[in-house]
Amino acid sequence: MKMLIAGRWIDKSEKIEVRNPYDNSLVDTVPRGNAEDVNAAVAAAVTGYGENRNLPVHRRIEILSGVARYIKTQFNDFAQTIATEGSKTIREARKEVSRCINTITLSAEEARRIVGETISFDSVPGSENRTGYYYRFPIGVIAAITPFNDPLNLVAHKLGPAIAGGNSIVLKPATVTPLSALKLAAAFMESGLPPHVLNVVTGFGGEIGEALVSDSRVRMVTFTGGVEAGLEITKIAGLKKIGMELGSNSPVIVLNDSDLNKAVESCVSGAFWAAGQNCIGVQRIYIQRQIYAAFEKAFVARTRKIKTGFQLDEKTDMGPMITEKEAERVERWIRDAAERGAAVLTGGHRTGTLVEPTVLANVPPKAKISCREIFGPVVALYSVENLDEAIEKANNVNYGLHGAIFTRDLNKAHKAIRELDVGGIMINDSTDYRIDAMPFGGVKQSGLGREGIKFAIQEMTEPKVVCFNLEEA
Numbered sequence: 001m002k003m004l005i006a007g008r009w010i011d012k013s014e015k016i017e018v019r020n021p022y023d024n025s026l027v028d029t030v031p032r033g034n035a036e037d038v039n040a041a042v043a044a045a046v047t048g049y050g051e052n053r054n055l056p057v058h059r060r061i062e063i064l065s066g067v068a069r070y071i072k073t074q075f076n077d078f079a080q081t082i083a084t085e086g087s088k089t090i091r092e093a094r095k096e097v098s099r100c101i102n103t104i105t106l107s108a109e110e111a112r113r114i115v116g117e118t119i120s121f122d123s124v125p126g127s128e129n130r131t132g133y134y135y136r137f138p139i140g141v142i143a144a145i146t147p148f149n150d151p152l153n154l155v156a157h158k159l160g161p162a163i164a165g166g167n168s169i170v171l172k173p174a175t176v177t178p179l180s181a182l183k184l185a186a187a188f189m190e191s192g193l194p195p196h197v198l199n200v201v202t203g204f205g206g207e208i209g210e211a212l213v214s215d216s217r218v219r220m221v222t223f224t225g226g227v228e229a230g231l232e233i234t235k236i237a238g239l240k241k242i243g244m245e246l247g248s249n250s251p252v253i254v255l256n257d258s259d260l261n262k263a264v265e266s267c268v269s270g271a272f273w274a275a276g277q278n279c280i281g282v283q284r285i286y287i288q289r290q291i292y293a294a295f296e297k298a299f300v301a302r303t304r305k306i307k308t309g310f311q312l313d314e315k316t317d318m319g320p321m322i323t324e325k326e327a328e329r330v331e332r333w334i335r336d337a338a339e340r341g342a343a344v345l346t347g348g349h350r351t352g353t354l355v356e357p358t359v360l361a362n363v364p365p366k367a368k369i370s371c372r373e374i375f376g377p378v379v380a381l382y383s384v385e386n387l388d389e390a391i392e393k394a395n396n397v398n399y400g401l402h403g404a405i406f407t408r409d410l411n412k413a414h415k416a417i418r419e420l421d422v423g424g425i426m427i428n429d430s431t432d433y434r435i436d437a438m439p440f441g442g443v444k445q446s447g448l449g450r451e452g453i454k455f456a457i458q459e460m461t462e463p464k465v466v467c468f469n470l471e472e473a
Contacts, residue, residue, distance in 0.1 A: 001182045003031050003202045006044035007195025010037070016202060018085050018179055021320045021353050022310050027085050030178050033203035035211035041170045041199035042215050045141040048168030048196030053138050055194070057111055060164055064108035066191030068101050071184075078152060078183060080312075086151055086177045087275050089311045089319045100153045100184070103436045106453040107160030114165060114457060121467055132467035138166030139241065139462055140219035143212050145205075145233075147225050148322050149277045151177035155184055157436070158222050161456035163188075163197065167220075171200045172212055176322055178202045205229070213237050220460060224279075226373075227445050243449035243459050245441060247279045247373045248401030250431035251394035253416060254287045254295060255387060258406035262428065264298045266406075267379070270430030272306055272357045275321050276377035280402045280431050283374055285381050286390040292383040299359060299381065300345050306357045320353035321376060327353045330376035334358055337367040337380075347377070371397050387412055395421045401442035402431035423450075 002009035012031035020027055031037075052060070071078060075097055082093035114136050121130035144158035151174060162169045173181035185200045201208060213221050213233050220241035223233055230246045252270070254263045270282035287295045311319030321327040331350045337360055338344055347358030355377050363370050363380040370380065384390045394403060403422040407413055413427050423442035426433045434440060441450040449459050 001028055001030050001179055003033060003037070003182070004185050004189070004198065004200040005037065005041045006047075006199065007189070016175060016178075016204070018176070020084055021087055021176075021322050028179055030182070030202040033201040033208050035208060037201050037203070038170070038208050038211040038215070041201050042141060042212070042217050044196045044199050045168040045170050046217055048194060048198070049138070049140050051194035052163065052168055052197045053166040055166070057114075060111045060166070061108045063188070063191050063193050064104055064111065064160065064164060067184075067187045068104040068108065070187040070190055071097065071101050071104070074183075074187075078180065081180050081183055082152055083311050083319075085179045086148060087277055087311065087319050087322050089316045090314060092274055096150060096153050099436060100156045103153055103156040103453065104160050106437055107156075107164040110161070110453045110457055111164035113454070114461060116463065119465070119467075129470045129472060130467055131470065132465065134463045134465045136165075136458075136461040137464050139460060140167060141217055142167050142169045142220045142222060142460060143215070143218045144169055144171045145209070145212075145221070145223045145225065146171065146173050146181065148174035148177040149274055149279070151180035152184060153436070154224055155181045157451050157453075157456065159184065159188070159198065161453050162222075162460050163193070164453070165457045165460045167460055168197045169199070170212060170218070171198070172205070172208060173200065173202065175202070175204055210236055222456075222459075230447070241459065243451070243456075244447040245279065245401075245451060246445055246447040247375065248399040248431075248442060248446050249283050249371065249373050249397045250280055250399075250402050250404070251284045251286060251420075252282050252403070252431060253387065253390040253394065253405040253407075254285060254291070255405070255407040255409070255412060256288045256290050257408045258291075259408075259428070260291060260295060260298065263406040264295065264302055266430040268299065268302045268306075270432035271379040272303070272318050272377050273432055275318050275355070277322060277375050278432060279373075280434060282379055282404075282430050282432060284370070284394070285379060286384045286393060287381060288390075289383050289385055292381075296345065296361065296381055303357045303359050304346055308354050308356065318357060318377060321355055322353075324353050326376070327355050330355050330374060330378060333368045333374060333376075334360070334378060337363050337369045340364045340367045342367060342369075342380070345381075365396070373399065387415060391416060391419050395419075398445045399442065400444045401446040402426065402434075404429060404431045
């Protein structure tokens with residue numbers, strides 16, 4: 001496939017291979033972009049900003065609605081692409097395509113709701129003759145950098161609100177999964193988006209990332225990825241808006257009064273969806289002591305039923321990790337926890353990019369799995385005496401994206417709501433629950449700002465104040 005700059009599909013002699021993570025077979029190639037390509041893309045986006053900001057809202061709605069319809073007509077092709085270039089099973093990929101359609105549809109709907117309000121200037125003495133309002137205007141060129149784990153829908157979460165708000169955008173998709181993003185870009189072109197508004201540069205982050213992020217013509221950087229990369233972006237971005245979703249180490253609390261079967265089923269799904277490569281995936285579970293043994297037994301038994309293998313097989317529950325290097329890292333983290341005294345209740349082994357769904361117990365606080373984001377199919381179980389202890393331990397990390405609690409006691413639920421240091425808390429659901437309309441983001445090292453279409457549009461627009469000094473009648 002080719003990259004998109006100024007409405008033209010651009011090829012290059014230097015290529016990047018896109019390989020299926022299960023068997024390393026070649027799927028396709030994309031151009032190996034460089035800093036010159038980034039410069040051309042940003043220059044095109046400057047023109048594209050003028051194109052999109054001057055489009056009437058009904059045209060933006062028509063374009064976005066057209067993209068959603070296009071994806072529906074190519075549903076199976078999009079799902080096949082997601083599952084072939086990435087880690088998701090074909091069943092998981094279909095769900096991502098459905099979510100992408102919803103994300104783009106929400107963007108079309110929210111485009112008509114970018115509103116301001118009147119301002120009571122006469123609330124201040126001396127301003128009796130003044131009246132006015134504010135409205136929101138687009139901020140300009142937006143740079144978007146997206147990860148591999150949701151190669152379609154997380155791209156849609158950048159493009160949809162940016163375009164709905166009247167901006168232009170330069171996208172750098174994940175190097176290992178660029179094909180889904182390029183297919184989405186093609187959907188925008190087919191739906192009548194002006195040619196310079198959306199530009200996609202494929203390449204290695206180390207070769208094009210700095211040129212994109214540091215360009216003074218870029219007015220906002222929206223990034224989803226790891227903390228280390230996020231910190232580097234903040235150092236080189238300069239004076240511009242930054243929105244970041246940087247992952248988590250999500251805690252779940254299971255109390256004595258909970259529905260044990262529901263908690264087990266939800267947490268197994270939340271821990272091992274997309275081979276655990278999920279920013280809101282369940283990583284730590286704090287179970288009240290009286291039910292710990294029953295929960296552990298049921299959780300391990302349910303985990304052992306997960307079928308791993310080729311992600312395009314309809315019967316596969318969990319596919320490979322994105323690269324063998326990442327699978328090896330997860331294996332090292334499991335070994336590190338075991339050497340520090342953790343018990344491996346099930347799993348713990350790796351074959352190529354396939355890591356067995358792994359459940360640990362008694363993981364010490366200094367083990368990486370306790371305090372960092374594993375981003376793999378590993379979950380740790382802990383026994384706690386009460387809710388206070390669970391909240392204290394849940395908060396004892398540098399992340400705070402999602403948390404969850406299973407309980408029938410509303411008072412305990414509200415205590416967790418108040419005291420867990422997270423951007424979102426799920427009651428009687430795993431941390432993995434999300435809809436694309438809700439504000440999504442975290443605290444501490446989990447990021448800056450909020451996604452979710454309405455809230456992303458707020459981040460990607462600014463208020464402009466208008467004040468009339470009227471003559472006295």
